Amino acid sequence: MKKGKIKFLTYPLVVLFAGMLLAAFVSPTESTNMPENWDIPAKYKEMKNPHAGDASLDRVGKMLFAKHCKSCHGNIGLGDGPKAASMTAKMMPFNDPKFQAQTDGEIYYQSIIGMEEMPNFEKKILEEEDRWAVVNFLRSLK
Amino acid sequence: MKNYILFVLLTVIPFTALFAQDEEEKVKDRPVRAPFASGYLIDNQTTMIPIKGTLEFAIQHKFGTIENGMSDFFGIYAPAANIRLALNYVPFKNFQTGIGLSKEKMNTDLNAKWTILEQTRENTIPVAVALYGVVAIDGRNESAFGTGQVWHSGEGRAVFNMNFADRLSYFSQLIIGRKFGNALSLQTGVSFTHYNMVERNFDHDKIGVHFNGRVNFSPQSSFIFNYDAPLNIQQISEQLQVPDHHQPNVSFGIEIATSTHAFQIYMGNAKGIIPQDIMMWNSNKFNFDNLAFGFTITRLWNF
Numbered sequence: 001m002k003k004g005k006i007k008f009l010t011y012p013l014v015v016l017f018a019g020m021l022l023a024a025f026v027s028p029t030e031s032t033n034m035p036e037n038w039d040i041p042a043k044y045k046e047m048k049n050p051h052a053g054d055a056s057l058d059r060v061g062k063m064l065f066a067k068h069c070k071s072c073h074g075n076i077g078l079g080d081g082p083k084a085a086s087m088t089a090k091m092m093p094f095n096d097p098k099f100q101a102q103t104d105g106e107i108y109y110q111s112i113i114g115m116e117e118m119p120n121f122e123k124k125i126l127e128e129e130d131r132w133a134v135v136n137f138l139r140s141l142k
Numbered sequence: 143m144k145n146y147i148l149f150v151l152l153t154v155i156p157f158t159a160l161f162a163q164d165e166e167e168k169v170k171d172r173p174v175r176a177p178f179a180s181g182y183l184i185d186n187q188t189t190m191i192p193i194k195g196t197l198e199f200a201i202q203h204k205f206g207t208i209e210n211g212m213s214d215f216f217g218i219y220a221p222a223a224n225i226r227l228a229l230n231y232v233p234f235k236n237f238q239t240g241i242g243l244s245k246e247k248m249n250t251d252l253n254a255k256w257t258i259l260e261q262t263r264e265n266t267i268p269v270a271v272a273l274y275g276v277v278a279i280d281g282r283n284e285s286a287f288g289t290g291q292v293w294h295s296g297e298g299r300a301v302f303n304m305n306f307a308d309r310l311s312y313f314s315q316l317i318i319g320r321k322f323g324n325a326l327s328l329q330t331g332v333s334f335t336h337y338n339m340v341e342r343n344f345d346h347d348k349i350g351v352h353f354n355g356r357v358n359f360s361p362q363s364s365f366i367f368n369y370d371a372p373l374n375i376q377q378i379s380e381q382l383q384v385p386d387h388h389q390p391n392v393s394f395g396i397e398i399a400t401s402t403h404a405f406q407i408y409m410g411n412a413k414g415i416i417p418q419d420i421m422m423w424n425s426n427k428f429n430f431d432n433l434a435f436g437f438t439i440t441r442l443w444n445f
Contacts, residue, residue: 123196127172
């Protein structure tokens with residue numbers, strides 16, 4: 001390859017590399033998915049948990065959490081599961097008082113309906129009872 | 143044969159009594175939660191069918207046998223591998239249909255599964271019942287079938303040209319399963335396999351019994367096993383003596399299930415992946431040398 005040709009390639013590459021480096025600084029940094037980021041419809045906010053404190057659902061909640069939630073949210077819901085590193089949003093730990101201060105209906109919406117990276121689970125957890133079992137389990141992680 | 147009929151009757155009668163007892167109950171009884179994590183259980187199907195509108199992609203792979211030890215790293219490098227890629231879709235509640243391609247005999251299979259009954263929590267229905275059917279097309283080049291000439295059973299020594307129908311094989315199965323508590327789910331089944339064309343010393347038809355299950359030992363992991371036995375029934379055999387080259391398929395492994403995936407890694411003595419191939423052509427006796435590693439991965443999408 002001629003010398004001139006190498007120069008011809010070098011400058012655009014340097015500019016591209018520098019551009020990428022700068023872009024890394026100006027791109028939005030990860031944001032923690034705090035409760036205030038969620039736009040939860042009033043219908044869900046006011047939902048009452050018909051299974052609050054139902055100990056017979058403890059195991060169901062635990063099993064569903066292990067199957068559907070653990071890979072991102074981690075073993076005890078700290079947001080440190082194996083898939084967490086590849087996410088843009090930083091997950092709020094479930095033991096965070098801000099998370100626990102929400103109503104059961106709000107947690108239901110966040111867990112089952114979802115938003116952006118948090119998937120919708122309506123077709124994976126079909127029964128209302130099971131969905132509330134997950135909410136109950138999240139409550140136990142404080 | 144009488145013994146088999148007696149066996150079937152003894153298995154069915156107690157259940158019919160249970161059905162009769164519970165018909166009067168009016169409270170709506172819901173199906174049990176997840177008797178199985180996936181529709182696949184190594185070489186068998188479970189009574190589980192995902193929610194309507196689910197598309198499933200399955201990858202099934204079986205390596206060579208472990209008999210050569212380190213020289214082919216327990217079959218991992220062996221050329222005798224078999225693989226099947228399949229798509230399944232659930233167009234209606236509890237009804238699934240699918241298509242698969244497997245390397246062994248270049249089989250293309252079309253299959254359907256219908257879960258007629260789901261076991262319920264209050265035992266209104268004590269067992270899950272499903273029907274499973276597979277039609278497979280042997281897609282190999284004509285040269286793979288020797289001269290391309292066939293005899294038809296019962297038509298003497300006349301020779302015919304092989305045609306498309308000769309490539310077809312059928313498998314139909316009735317599956318009965320029950321979840322016993324949180325840790326144990328078991329299934330039993332009876333099947334009928336038919337090949338339109340077989341080698342001269344084989345039978346076209348095979349009746350088989352199946353027994354399989356899973357033992358859950360953690361929220362996501364289970365021990366799983368299969369036992370599929372082709373029965374030697376002289377009354378339906380075309381040979382003077384039932385050929386003994388049909389060997390039972392024994393396989394066992396571990397299953398890990400997540401929200402949208404199921405991973406199964408196992409060892410077994412059958413090379414075939416589609417059920418008729420296992421019921422008709424498995425001649426590997428169950429012993430240590432004939433075991434081979436295999437795995438299944440499934441991925442679900444909801445629409």
